[in-house]
Amino acid sequence: MPLVMPDLRPIAPEIVMTCLALFILVADVFIRRKETLALLSVLGVAVTAFAFALPGVLNTTFGGMFISDGYSMFFKIIFALNVILTVLISVKYLDVEKVNFGEYYALILFATLGMMIMASAGDLIVLYLGLELMALSTYVLAGFIRYDMKSNEAALKYFLLGSFASAFLLYGISLAYGLTGTTDLGRIAMTIEQQGLAGKPALTMSMILIAVAFSFKIAAVPFHMWAPDAYEGAPTSITAFMSVGPKAAGFAVIGRVFLMAFPMVRAEWVTIFIPIAILTMAVGNIVALSQTNIKRMLAYSSIAHAGYALLGIITGTPDGLASMMNYMLIYAFMNMGAFAVIIMLRSEGFKGDTISDYEGLSKTHPLAAALMLVFMFSLTGIPPTAGFMGKFYIFMAAINAGYTWLVIIAVIFSAISAYFYLRIVMYMYMKDPKETVTLTTSPSMGLALAITTVAVLAIGMFPAKVVYLARVAFP
């Protein structure tokens, strides 16, 4: 069995990313100023993004195990944006938290590499390994503030429940393998069709287990238990990272696995996902109402947003998938922006993560308050922000696919969500400041805020470009 040299061009971005992460790891030993590492990481990710456009990138390699297509490329752009924005908002924050170590950047890059592999996986084994690469790095990052009990708790809870989810995934994969004799997504679909496996209980069981595992990753109810604690305890920059990257990666694999491997049994997995989506929107939005910690509130908000995005998967149409991808991109910008403001409030000796800390922010720091206002409007889905466009396209795709009743439920919960998002706005603009809040600013933070604000407003006013990108990306 001689080894045929596989085509390496499709995995060029992954190779560049691996080299970058290894380089940062080694450079950490020689570079004293960790800010330089942050700069190198951002530049390196930019080079990786450049590799997205190399000739021959869009192809399948390693015998179908790695699929580099428009779909995965769109998600890789989200991951690249996610890692760049995370690094930008982390630089000063790590200093404040006194955990300014170089491994932080290497781990973030490795986690992103895992997400990129997940988005491109054409084989369940590759998918699982990519997921573990992402998850292990994120577990460590969640516990990065070692002296803080809450950070430890976050890491441990995330790790235990994440491993639990991995076990479910493996069980589901082994059942699918036992039935079809292959782990290749395309061949699984073929075998299901040829041998008439649709409707067999083993296949349903396998799909349920895989759906459960992915629901853990996107923090969908009832598999969301880890999210609030993990999001609250983790370093805020990592909370931002976790709420965008792994979630988008989770959606990428849900779309890939269920539409590529199980298209024959769509009716079955839709009945699995519809109750999950409804529960996710309900629990996420309703429990968020009673939160006093803003990181916890955004954790529930992130759960709720997973519910909306699931509607795009449920439709199963190219339109629905494109609107889901679109939503993930918009969510990346608005969530990152909101977390950037939260990080600014954190200063030496002041946590700044309870909602009451925002009282009267417009009087003391009008610009920060205005930015937070934009992000909160966007998360609620109020025009002319991007959040509105994201929801609009998802709901429209769902209505076109005949799920009008589901959209009505989603709109009702979306209206409920206005209460807790706009409460922050109300606190900022209609209350008087109790204590003076000092902002921790830095040039990189300013850049991150500028990027996110401009993106949120620009996509909100001119959404056609992004929507077009997502639509051509999905074949």
Add this chain to the structure above:
Amino acid sequence: MLPKLFFGWFAFAIIALSVLVITRRNPVHSVMWMLLLFFQIASMYLFLNAEFIAAIQVIVYAGAILVLFLFVVLLLNLREELLANRFINAWPVGLVFAGAIFAGTLSAVVAFVPNFSGQYTVDVINRETHTKALGQLLYTDFLFPFEIASLILLIAIIGAIVLAKKRMRS
């Protein structure tokens, strides 16, 4: 008949030992039962013509991981540990869920057809030996996953260092 008997014994032993592992009050006892459990699983692999995985199971799990487990357990305060309850109060809920998953799996198992076989039949494995077949596959068809696995191990090392090292700027 004889293979079924062997399989039945291993399956029974694995389940019984697993129950022992999670119900023992003393963590050291739990770990010791787990050692036996790992050997039973290794025997099961051996029985399935997978001698390489059986050897790895003994060397890595029984040999390395279990020793680490013992280290960790011995670092605990055993006296306090002995007084603590083994299960949280919500264990009946867990039992119900486990039962449901068991029933679901049981109903799923009937769909499997025993005459299905891939490229690597028992004859091929007997001729080529399991280790060789596995090695060849890992370095050809499964080269890509194999490389990702190496990165995962690297992450594990970095993670262990990050979470355990003393360096902490004051």
